Amino acid sequence: MKLIIGNKSYSSWSLRPWLALSHAGIPFEERVIPLDQPTTGAEIAAVSGAGRVPVLVDGSLTVWDSLAICEYLAERFPEKALWPRDxxxxxxxxxxxxxxxxxxxxxxxxxxxxxxxxxxxxxxxxxxxxxxxxxxxxxxxxxxxxxxxxxxxxxxxxxxxxxxxxxxxxxxxxxxxxxxxxxxxxxxxxxxxxxxxxxxxxxxxxxxxxxxxx
Ligand SMILES: N[C@@H](CCC(=O)N[C@@H](CS)C(=O)NCC(=O)O)C(=O)O
Incomplete structure (x- = not known):
């Protein structure tokens, strides 16, 4: 599983699934695409047509948008209870x-x-x-x-x-x-x-x- 994020200094949307994964102890590979660089747009477009990070790649599946990624993680790892059980x-x-x-x-x-x-x-x-x-x-x-x-x-x-x-x-x-x-x-x-x-x-x-x- 790979999480593609923006730089940690600026990418608040990337922090959200990164923190959920990291705090839950779910192993993942991280790739940082620096934002606001001449190549940023092309690098993100190569992984997601939405043109935004974060992007999660799990085998052949690509999930974009921080909330959709968090929802996917909650379903993929039910034992981690990423949403409250009640x-x-x-x-x-x-x-x-x-x-x-x-x-x-x-x-x-x-x-x-x-x-x-x-x-x-x-x-x-x-x-x-x-x-x-x-x-x-x-x-x-x-x-x-x-x-x-x-x-x-x-x-x-x-x-x-x-x-x-x-x-x-x-x-x-x-x-x-x-x-x-x-x-x-x-x-x-x-x-x-x-x-x-x-x-x-x-x-x-x-x-x-x-x-x-x-
Ligand atoms: N609604 C999206 C927003 C994602 C977003 O706006 N990400 C910013 C970085 S924090 C981005 O990819 N910007 C592209 C750019 O700056 O070129 C989500 O929740 O993931």
């Missing part, structure tokens, strides 16, 4: 992951994922609204479903992987958290697999021109 918790985990996948455009465009950096920022009202909704989701999941551990649904699930890049964004842009949201963010940031991703990002030498030089 049906109600699983439904909410899917809903909050889908909300992340399709929403929070103000936060995503104003505060791009730059895991190696810290940047002063004055969040706009739209970004503040996204931050408010995201922290409400974290607090609600922790309160209703988090009894069995430190993660959104107790034990680690795809929902945690889905919001993991937001933890980095909040740290990069100095958006502070309190209470249950801060405790959950610390638990995710402290995951050994997330630490390995950060080490990989720190070892990268290239930078994306459109984001400026780190």
């Amino acid at each position: 049906a109600a918790a699983r439904a909410v985990a899917r809903a909050v992951s889908a909300e992340m996948h399709s929403g929070f455009t103000a936060l995503r465009s104003a505060c791009p994922f730059k895991i190696r950096e810290t940047i002063a920022c004055a969040p706009s009202p739209e970004v503040q609204a996204d931050v408010g909704r995201i922290t409400a989701i974290w607090e609600d999941c922790r309160r209703r479903f988090g009894g069995g551990g430190p993660f959104l649904f107790g034990v680690f699930s795809i929902a945690d992987a889905y919001y993991a890049p937001v933890v980095s964004r909040f740290r990069t842009y100095g958006i502070s958290l309190g209470g249950a949201a801060a405790a959950w963010a610390d638990a995710v940031w402290s995951l050994p697999a997330y630490e390995r991703w950060r080490q990989g990002a720190a070892a990268e030498s290239y930078s994306m021109a459109r984001y400026g030089k780190p």
Whole structure:
């Protein structure tokens, strides 16, 4: 099984399935396609007509889009319980992951994922609204479903992987958290697999021109 990702410094969508695979201890080969390079488009097009990473290749099967990849992994490795086992918790985990996948455009465009950096920022009202909704989701999941551990649904699930890049964004842009949201963010940031991703990002030498030089 091979996961094709963008560079770890910038590719928040790649982090999600990478973290799910890595935290679950599922063996996989990793291939990094550096983003924003003259050859990036052709390299991604050679593996996926969608023209985006991440892409998962499992034998003759290619799966693209981070959420579809995570769903495939959950089906392929049921013993890893990548979604919560309880049906109600699983439904909410899917809903909050889908909300992340399709929403929070103000936060995503104003505060791009730059895991190696810290940047002063004055969040706009739209970004503040996204931050408010995201922290409400974290607090609600922790309160209703988090009894069995430190993660959104107790034990680690795809929902945690889905919001993991937001933890980095909040740290990069100095958006502070309190209470249950801060405790959950610390638990995710402290995951050994997330630490390995950060080490990989720190070892990268290239930078994306459109984001400026780190
Ligand atoms: N909805 C897609 C979004 C994937 C996406 O936008 N990936 C970015 C990198 S994080 C990409 O491939 N960009 C292509 C490029 O920069 O050339 C998913 O969930 O996988």
